[in-house]
Amino acid sequence: MAKKRKTKKQSPARGRRSRQRKKKKQMKYPVLAGLLLALLALTFFIYQHRFHVSASYKVNQKAIITADSSPMLYPYLFDLAADSLEQNATVQVEGYFLTKLKGKQVTLAKITLRGRSYYLDAKNLQIQQTNTINQYIASLNYPHAEITQAIYQQFKQQAYFGASAQPKGIIIHDTGNDSSSLQSEVSYMKQNYKSAGVFVHSFIDKDSIFQIADDRYMAQGAGPKGNPYYLQFELIREHSQENFARQLANAAYYTAVMLKKYQLPVTLGQKDASGTVWTHQMVSSYLGGTDHQDPDDYWNGAAAEFFASDYSVQDFLDLIQVYYNQL
Structure with a gap:
């Protein structure tokens, strides 16, 4: 008959250590889960308070920010730990950032103040204009007409080129006619569209911004290198100082x-086809497919006659930025 093997009794100390290890393992999982939840919460918190940048561009501008507007000055691209402005200040604007915060579009300006860089909502800036005509427009408190739409359905509706099928900028034309009106130009374009195949999105004079073509589709006024990518508008020729400025x-x-x-950012068209703001002359010089030189002659002539000054597309960019910041 076989002898029964004696079972070895576990010592009390060893059993206690085994139970402690099991207990530690059981405690480990809730701790890890808690840390993971805390990390997720922190990530969400950071995401919610971070300005998410879609585009940025450099400028060299001076501006005034006023304490009355209670601007928030952010040292970083987060809407946390903002400094306040105690008195009015003149600042150097280094650039702009197109951002989103909590689903809302915000244009931030990067400024230098007291030797430090800050970000603030560009709506708080009062840009100091250097061009005489822009200064005159500033004295009028930056007026503008509202956009009126009367879309002509006969114009061809063709999507912009590119994956997004959206415009990547805008082209400025002038009519080249010293005696026409906005309505006569619109009528002429509609009447001659079938034979000429030319149209733009809008016409602009001192009183009106009149849109006749759907901006979701390309126009046909700047040749094969310009039409597929850019919005386009025509300037009616004005004949007085105030009318030219208001236009x-x-x-x-x-x-x-x-x-x-x-x-899209407010940037000047370049030879490599980058940039968003173009004259027809720039399309001719940089992109080709057309040879028109407008609106250079019109701008130069009107600026010299009415203001004894000049006016360039860079001056126009400075003016655009004022309106852009307030939208």
């Missing part, structure tokens, strides 16, 4: 609205 203000406002609508 520029309307044009800058319209440009700002369109750029903001398509979440």
Whole structure:
């Protein structure tokens, strides 16, 4: 008969250690779960308070910010730990950032103040204009007409080129006619569209911003290198100081609205086809496919006659930025 093997009794100390290890394992999982939840909460908190940048661009501007507007000065791209402004200050504007915060679009300006860099909502800036005509427009408190739409359905509706099928900028034309009116130009374009195949999105004068083509589709006024990518508008020729200035203000406002609508920055067209703001002359020089030189002659002539000054597309960019910041 086989002998029964004696079972070895576990010592009390060893059993206690085993139970402690099991207990530690059981405690470990809730701790890890808690840490994970805390990390997720922190990530969500950071995401909610971070300005998410979609585009940025550099500028060299001076501006005034007023304490009355209670601007929030952010040292970083977070809406936390903001400094306050105790008195009015003149600042250097280094650039702009197109951002989203909690689903809302916010244009931030990067400024230098007291030797430090800050970000603030660009609506708080009063840009100091250097061009005589822009200064005159500022003295009028940056007026503008509202956009009136009367879409002509006969114009061809063709999507912009590119994956997004959206415009990547805007082209400025002038009619080249010293004696026409906005309505006569609109009528002429409609009547001759079938034979000429030419149209733009809008016409602008001192009183009106009149849109005749759907901006979701390309126009046909700047040749094969410009049409597939850019919004386009025509300037009616004005014949007095105030009328010319008010037209520029309307044009800058319209440009700002369109750029903001398509979440585009305010940047000058370049030879490499980058940039968002173009004259027809720039398309001819940089992109080709057309040889028109407008609106350079019109702007230069009107600026010299009415203001004894000049006016460039860079001056126009400075004006656009004012309206853009307020949208």
